[in-house]
Structure formats: structure tokens, C-alpha cells
Amino acid sequence: MSDTVRVLSAGSLRHAFPAIIEAFGEETGIAVSLTLGPAGLLREEIEAGAEFDLFASANMEHPHRLAAAGLTENAACFARNRLSVVARADLGLTTENFLTILSNPEVRIGTSTPGDDPGGDYAFEVFDRIEAQHPGTGEAVKSRSRQLVGGRNSPPTPPGKPSGYLITDGEVDLMMSYSSNARLLAADPALTIVDIPDPFQPFIEYGVAIRKGADSRTAHLRNFLFSPRGQWILSEAGFSPIG
Template sequence: MPKPKVVTTISIIILLLLLGCKPSEKGVITIAAAANMQFAIGEISKIFTKQTGIQCELVISSSGKLTAQIKEGAPYDVFVSANMKYPEEIHANDLAVRPPKIYGYGQLVLWSMYDNIQPSIEMLKDQNIKHIALANPKTAPYGQAAIEVLENNGMYNQVKGKLVYGESIAQTNQFITSKSSEIGFTAKSVVLSPKMKGNGHWIALDERMYSLIEQGVVMIKRENRNFKNAQQFYDFLFSKEAKEILEDFGYLVTK
């Protein structure tokens, strides 16, 4: 069974618009997913396709950017966000089939690929740490959570000159894995993914130091589409199998 195809946001929009393709009519659904979910949603969609035969096109970006694209008419069927704020915004703009629902709770970690660095909040002030990677807090919920951690530990002003912002968690991970940043904040789902597991050193951050990351999902209103396919994926995201996958990737499915 073919693996779910991950393509860039711009390329899929151009492809669908130029070819006039209606994915749902051909047994394909388009899922817009927050970057922290890249690995987990890939596994979930693979199992979903195996069981249903419905193919999944994945568009990975920050939740804020995906929200802007949906409001501009991007041809997505399901939006899997990194928080509830953006799905609620979609619903408030009458673009969702129904109100958003929480499918899991994200966890923030501090990660470094340098052998001589054992991550800790205090060490962020170390003079040897020149760059601290995090996702853009304006569009990425995990970036906002990272800022909250720094503020709640009273060190934001001390390290703000070191902060390097990625467009999303995906770009933030590139900063960390390429070692262009000595350390960075990312999602626990990233360091537990098969691709990244065992690489570098990381610590889970105290959940009391940042707001609960409630990750929500909505079905997007679209004309001329097979509603049933999108509904099947939406329901599958709350199935026992999907919840087990989410837990394997470090998400909490109950609070």
C-alpha cells in the first residue's frame, strides 16, 4: 500500500487549482496538518488508507498559516491543528462542518544534537549557547508555549537575543538537526518519531510552565466533495488505533 504523500503547501494548491482535481471525488482526501503532527499523522493516515482504501494527501505547515489558507479557500477536507484557537477561528468564520474537537494534548521538549549538551532550562543562559530554536509564536502554538516557558522561568529577556524562529516546528527541527542552533524547543512527537528517535539529547518540560496544548480538528466545508470520505477520517482520528498511535508519539489523549 503506498505511503501517504507529503507535499508542500504551495505545490498542492497549485496542482489542485491548475488540474481542476477534486480529490474527494477520486477517493482521496486532503488533510492540512500542523507541523508537530507530521510524523504521527503520516502513520495514522497510512493505517486509515490500508483499512478504507481512501488515499490521503498531507499538507504540513504551521497552524496559523494553514488557517489563513483555509480562509482564502484552500482545498482541504480536514484541518488537524496544534491548538484549538485556529480550528475555532475556522468555525467562527462558518468554514467548518461542526465545532472543533480535541483529539490530543501536545507536550513540549528541549532538544539538542550536540553530544556535549545536556538540555536544561538553566543552560539556555550559558555563553556557549548562541542560538535557541523555536517555532514562530505568532503562527505556531508550540512556539507560543516555548515563550511561556521562558517567561515563566524569568529568563526571556536574558535569552531573547539568542532566539531563532522557524516558520513552523518542521523548520525549527531543521535548525536543531543541522546544528545551526545548539538547542531548541520542539514537540515530543518529533523526538519520539522513528526518524528522530535516539538522535541527540532531550528533556520533557514541566507542563505547569506553559498553557495546555489542546490540539483540535475540524472538517472543512467544501462544495462538490464526497463528505463521507472526510467523515471517515475524522472518525478514525478518535478511534482506539489512532489514539494508540498518538500515545506512541508522545501525545496525551486524555486530560
């Protein structure tokens, strides 16, 4: 048995899980190790035999798949999120002109990588929702988007580069981003943060599942995520609690 509870977590929880681990350790004295990465790739690692005790995903699909394969207990939603757009401030993006800006063929759009990372799946869901309401537009936006992060072949973030560097370095004009991450860039005058309008907003649920046969310490950590203190920490990190 490992001396620590081994957590594999979606990278978008990187601003929440350290605080959760700290609070959980203070309350229980139980040590936790944390590995962050795109949830789709972490799921593949688990399927290939990676050691873990608890898996926290940015969607419900991956933990449900592990449960169906008999690798985990049943998954449960422990938090929700929204999708935003981080854009160059001089692009003039607003909620009102969201569709007009995205439809401009000269605007360069960045996303995460569908399949490997739920963030990319949610971005493409936005484009599909646009397509359903404005035929031809969503597919055109999807075809122009560039999958720049969150994939198995994505280049690593250059050392010392702040979040939003793909925009400030001129690689793209805007990036689709989880709202919990985008809010951290709100003070940067070079950037604008816009919540995706509700008609195009995907429903984002975060799921947690524990390894089949995991000991009571892992169950205790899972339960802590649903506790008032755990939910408060998630809320402070920009997630919506499930209550």
C-alpha cells in the first residue's frame, strides 16, 4: 500500500487541488500526491495500468468509462465550470459581438485538444451549438480553430511564460478557456475575458472516481471534496459548487 493517496487530476484543477490537499492534510494527517494533466490522457494512463487512487476529471465521460471497465467505483460530479474566451483587448470582444468576432475569418482562434483534453471537447461543443443555430457558421469556426494545448503532441509551456502567452505573443487572437482559469487573467490590460453566451455555453461537470479496492483514506479524500470546506475551496478557485 502506498504511503500517500495518489491523485491524478485534470490540469484545470491546478489552482484548487493544492489547497484541497493542504486542508485535507490539516484535517486528517493523510498525505496526498498530485499529478496533473489532460484528463483524457490521464484516463488512458489508468487504462494502461498507471498507479492511482483517485481520478478527478474535467468531464464525467472519462470517469464513467473507467467505472464501466471495472477500474473505479462509480463516478460522481463534484464541481461545475463554465467556458470563457480570453482575447486580445484591442479585438473589442464583448458578449454582444461574440458571434460576429468568432465568425470573422481573420480572427485566429485557439483551443485545447478534443479527445485528449475535455477543454477541447467543450470548445468544439460551443462550435456545434453555434452550427445548430447558425448553419455553416459553427463548422467554419471549427475548421479555423487551432488545437494548441492539452494534447499528447502539444509543445510544453515555455518556462516563465504566464498564462495567456499564446495571445500576448501573437500566436492567436483569442483562446477558449475554462472560466476558473480565465478569471486569473482579468487584471491583465492586454487581455479581455468574456463569458460565452448562454445559448452556446456547454454544460461542464467535473467527475471524481476512486480506484476499485482503494482504502478508506481515498474514500475520505473523495468525501472531503463534497464537504462544505471542500466545496468552499472549489468555489474560491472559480468553480461552481454542486449544492
